[in-house]
Amino acid sequence: MSESCLKKDFITVFYSGGSKPLENWSVSKLQTGHGKIRTDEEIRGFVLELISTNVATAFIQTPLTPLDSLKIKWPFVTLQLKNLKRYFAFEIQVLDDQGIKRRLRFANYQKKPKVGIFCTQMPLYLNPGWNQIQLNLPEYMRRAYGTNYVETVGMVVHANTRLRRIYFTRKLYPEEEKPSCFRVRIFPPKHKDTLSKNHSDNKTKEHPSSPRSDKS
Numbered sequence: 001m002s003e004s005c006l007k008k009d010f011i012t013v014f015y016s017g018g019s020k021p022l023e024n025w026s027v028s029k030l031q032t033g034h035g036k037i038r039t040d041e042e043i044r045g046f047v048l049e050l051i052s053t054n055v056a057t058a059f060i061q062t063p064l065t066p067l068d069s070l071k072i073k074w075p076f077v078t079l080q081l082k083n084l085k086r087y088f089a090f091e092i093q094v095l096d097d098q099g100i101k102r103r104l105r106f107a108n109y110q111k112k113p114k115v116g117i118f119c120t121q122m123p124l125y126l127n128p129g130w131n132q133i134q135l136n137l138p139e140y141m142r143r144a145y146g147t148n149y150v151e152t153v154g155m156v157v158h159a160n161t162r163l164r165r166i167y168f169t170r171k172l173y174p175e176e177e178k179p180s181c182f183r184v185r186i187f188p189p190k191h192k193d194t195l196s197k198n199h200s201d202n203k204t205k206e207h208p209s210s211p212r213s214d215k216s
Contacts, residue, residue: 009173010182011072013062013155014166016048025060033058033159040082040162042130044187047082050159055087055107058159069095072152074168079133080184082162083126089158091119094137096147104140106133120144130164130184134172 015021027035033052040047052058063070089107106124114121138149
């Protein structure tokens with residue numbers, strides 16, 4: 001299948017490299033910390049960096065108004081984000097076949113699952129560096145509430161993280177089958193000492209030193 005055809009099977013709700021990445025998102029008033037687009041050295045691309053000492057009050061949210069709905073019926077969601085080794089959380093609001101809106105909340109400071117009537121809280125385990133979190137939303141709804149997933153209503157992403165992309169799909173795709181723009185490519189770091197050594201070697205070649213006399 002061509003890459004252009006595959007892109008039709010991906011619904012992006014956030015992309016940090018777009019011309020207006022926060023066009024359909026509201027941003028909380030950050031009293032401490034910041035939310036800004038910057039370049040990540042590992043992926044060599046633009047990301048949204050959310051940093052705050054207060055995770056609860058620092059977030060981005062879609063849709064813009066609480067009464068609206070994303071109305072995304074596709075069951076799988078993927079978040080491409082970076083582990084900053086700080087507290088972090090996100091949540092997804094979904095509608096089930098009982099007509100009830102429920103929230104699935106994931107946090108790396110949550111110790112164990114906790115199921116409430118309208119909100120389920122889940123531990124979030126992140127690898128060092130960049131992560132791709134893939135969630136099967138119908139499965140979470142069946143396990144937590146015994147109901148069927150209808151659609152995604154909204155999303156909230158809290159500090160602290162670097163966010164690249166959030167997208168929905170009808171199925172989970174292996175990495176090699178995704179369009180290139182939906183993959184996370186990690187570049188090797190640029191070592192300053194290597195660059196300095198190469199610069200020094202070039203200077204040595206241009207200005208050779210006197211031959212060394214060996215003492216026998």
